[in-house]
Structures are given as structure tokens and as C-alpha cells.
Amino acid sequence: DAGAVAIADALKGNAVLKKLNLAGNAIQAEGAKVIAEALKVNGVLTTLYLGSNRIGPDGAKALADALLVNGVLNILDLCWNYIGDAGAIAVADALKGNGMLTTLWLQYNGIDNNGKQRLRDVVKDRAKFRLML
Numbered sequence: 001d002a003g004a005v006a007i008a009d010a011l012k013g014n015a016v017l018k019k020l021n022l023a024g025n026a027i028q029a030e031g032a033k034v035i036a037e038a039l040k041v042n043g044v045l046t047t048l049y050l051g052s053n054r055i056g057p058d059g060a061k062a063l064a065d066a067l068l069v070n071g072v073l074n075i076l077d078l079c080w081n082y083i084g085d086a087g088a089i090a091v092a093d094a095l096k097g098n099g100m101l102t103t104l105w106l107q108y109n110g111i112d113n114n115g116k117q118r119l120r121d122v123v124k125d126r127a128k129f130r131l132m133l
Contacts, residue, residue: 029062
């Protein structure tokens with residue numbers, strides 16, 4: 001996750017980069033946590049692809065916390081990250097306080113029906129919200 005730390009440090013001072021693709025980089029929970037901290041202070045990044053990593057439930061929870069304070073991220077890809085039901089529920093709870101996110105990819109994460117329903121319930125009244133489970 002050393003690479004994720006370097007990226008996170010760059011994101012904190014970023015004033016230009018709007019899209020970042022970190023898919024398939026073997027980022028784990030610790031890497032997701034430092035990226036999440038950077039998202040809390042980044043006011044420019046609108047699209048983040050983190051698919052096909054291994055952030056797990058703890059990484060998803062950290063990103064969910066970031067969603068509560070980030071006011072610019074529109075698109076988040078977390079597919080193939082092993083976040084499970086715990087991670088999905090954390091994201092669902094965060095979406096209650098985040099009105100900016102419009103697209104969320106969560107396929108192939110081992111999310112059971114309870115987690116999927118929590119996510120659907122949170123976004124059901126949001127026009128044009130794209131939730132991929």
C-alpha cells in the first residue's frame with residue numbers, strides 16, 4: 001500500500017486532477033484508508049475507480065466516512081473489492097449524508113440481500129442515481 005500512500009499525499013494538494021483510475025493495483029484496507037483521508041480534503045476529484053483491489057470491509061468503511069465530508073465525488077467504483085455486507089452497509093449509511101455521488105459500482109463484493117436492500121433503499125428516491133450491484 002506504499003503506492004496508495006504516495007497517491008493520497010498527492011491528492012491532498014491536488015487542484016487539477018478530476019479522474020483517477022487505481023483499479024487493479026492490489027490496494028488493501030490500509031491503502032484505502034489513506035486515500036479516504038485524502039478525499040476528505042480534496043475538493044476537485046469527481047471520479048475514482050478503485051475496482052479490482054482488496055480494500056475489504058475496513059477500507060470500504062474508511063471510504064464511507066470520507067463520503068460524509070467530500071462534496072465533489074460523483075462516481076465511485078468499488079467492484080471486486082471483497083467489502084461484503086459490512087462494507088456495503090457502511091457505504092449505504094454514508095450515502096444518507098452525501099448528495100453528490102450519482103454513480104456507485106459495487107458488483108462482485110459478496111454483498112448479501114440485506115446489504116443490497118439497504119443500498120437500494122437509500123438511493124431509491126434519487127433521480128438518475130446509478131447503483132450497480
